Amino acid sequence: MKKLEAGSMAGRPLKYGAKLDRITIAIPEPLHRNLEEMAGVLGISLNEFIVKILSKEIPTLDMLDKRIAELRSELDELLELRERILARQIQMIPDEIRKLIEETLDQMVKSGSENKSEVEEYLTKVAKFNDLPESAVKEYGFMIFERLKAEARN
Secondary structure, X not given: OEEEEEOOOOOOEOOOOXXXXXXXXXXXXXXXXXXXXXXXXXXXXXXXXXXXXXOOOOOOHHHHHHHHHHHHHHHHHHHHHHHHHXXXXXXXXXXXXXXXXXXXXXXXXXXXXOOHHHHHHHHHHHHHHOOOOHHHHHHHHHHHHHHHHHHHHO
């Protein structure tokens, strides 16, 4: 067992007027090495590392897991909102533009052109020329393009 000391400046005032107390704990040698290794990864002393862990400046795995779950939930909400907005924007594409996109993409697939960059370039031009949301036109266009390619294979 190694003795581990936290607070190398015991009794000296800190910047904010607080004083440090020195504590000594005994921990198994492998744990001591692991803690030193983790502190080294962060580029701080073992004492600083222990103090940061205890003051929750360095998150634990449980804290990280909780935060990840929160972020996933927020991301899911944002993705759902994005999908709803995109669906509305796609619905706002006029029928004549939809028909034009479908006919042009059908010709591209029939001529053997399955180059996605050409399709993207075409859809970008359609969106800009018709003053439509580019993301909606691209989403709709690529959906049609993939469907036409699948139909052509069958």
